[in-house]
Amino acid sequence: MLYLESLNSSLHNILEKNKDVILIGEDLLDPYGGAFKVSKGLSTAFPGQVISTPISEAGIVGTATGMAMRGLKPIVEIMFGDFISLAADQIINHATKYNWMYNNQVSVPMIIRTPVGGRRGYGPTHSQSLENIFMSVPGLEIIAPSICHNPGEMIEKLIKYIDKPTIFVEYKIDYSKQLHNDTFGNFSILREDAGHYNQNITLSLYPDEKPDFLIITYGGNVTIAVEAAEKIFFDEEILVNIIVLSSVKPIDKEFVIKSAKECGKIIILEEGNVTGGWGAEVSSIIHENSFNKLKYPVQRLGAMDIPIPSSGPMELEMLPSSNDLYLIFNKMS
């Protein structure tokens, strides 16, 4: 099943079973069905539950926040993750404030789904992975299912347990990819449940052997991690395990620390900008808790600190690549 199909069919299930769920966002109505077609068919099947809106990201998230405060469970679609900055005030000063600020008397169960990431030539304002700018916002969860996770199953579980504003990040490059269940190339997929809907995944060529390197990543960059890890294994018999978290925030500290203690050479891979990014936080967790097990300083790889170029070759150079990873392996060897 494709990533996109998984989400679309689960949204059908969600709207059918939960009359308190409202889908709200731009261009959701059929025949268009959302810019990336995740919402295709939903407005036809559930006309009262699918609200297509004006181009008003702040207003949409603000509206959904109000809905959530009065007993509904809205699922917002922000057409491109880049546009989430337009709703930042609603996320930071409204939706995530109400629960704690009102002494836990109010909850805001709301999902904000949004496609992020580059490699499709959309350029500086339609390709970013901005979820990292919300890392420091209390009261917010960020989830990013990869193609090794099951995004549909995750969002179905999430809607059941949701009790706070949650950003659900979808890497748009993954929409057209097949989901991986047991294997990814030559890698075995090992799953560990982390709470009601999150899953920590470890990709390993030889699950019984200790790896030489560990890559920690999430979302849409699993593919380049697998490419680089396969290449270094076939070239030099260096064994790389890849950890793919689905929870971007909060970071599963216990799992990260446990994994880091088993392998002293760690690379953190993200598509957002490295500066002030998710990887900085993961790196700090490792340094604060398992510094003495490190055999090499933790390395981070992410986007360069320039806007994302539209031109294909420039974009690939600017974003993290399997070649960048390969070079880091060599440096650390």
Next chain:
Amino acid sequence: MDLNYKDLYEKMLLIRNFELLLLKLFEQGKLFGTTHTYVGQEAIAVSVMENLKKTDIVFSNHRCHGHFLAKEDDPEGLLAEIMGRKDGVCGGRGGSQHLQKNNFYSNGIQGGIVANAMGMAFAEKYKKTGNIVVVFMGDGTWGEGISYEALNMASLWEVPLVVVVENNRYAQSTPIKVNLAGSILKRVQSFDIDADDVESNDIAVLYPKFHDAVNFVRNNKKPFVQIVNTYRLNAHSKGDDDRSEEEVKKWWEKEPLKYVETKITEDEMNQAKLSIEKRLKIIEKRVNDTEFGSIN
């Protein structure tokens, strides 16, 4: 309209004296942060709340004490909140601008709450509860883009929302002439939202206005905007006031309590004053002796 002016007077006086008490406590260093007093606008809050059902929802802004007191009649919970105490309506976490109790909410950011209130009104209509939502804006809030996003959607989706615009002629320190082009009424009308504009601090005028506004929204399940041109008699927050003494003095002549005082007996007025004074005195003493809130 046959109104119980003694009762309304007492409700307005509670707001007035509560705010004056806060200013006194500030001087004594007993409050945290800042406070935005509602002195001069009391007739609006009381007129609105008297026309609502208990289950109706109110979303207020930074200047929310008057709205809260008129809706929830809980000066003790409010004072405790503003003094950071555990018995405050939000355990001392929210403070002056961030209140929540029953169906009352407030937040300190301009504009965003209009969208939140819009979503709440959508939810109430979707759930078929029959409840309506009231949101309070000021003249300054019209500088925020999200206000327009929310009004656009409120009109498109016909949600049961009363928008109360308290035009007190100043956005913090900036007079309306300097920051608002055209007119608020025309802006509202351009969304095809029914609206009314009135200049008064007299509850005999305002009460029927809100009676009509609330009924219109409840019956037609669509938004209505009531603009009230008024004046804030105290500073924006504690003591930041650069308006001319002459101007402020002119507005004191039209302050809301005066209008009601002509409609009740002197005995009734004195009784109300005594009763509010006593109530606030007891509360002040009680709250002062309570514990601060806890972050856990």
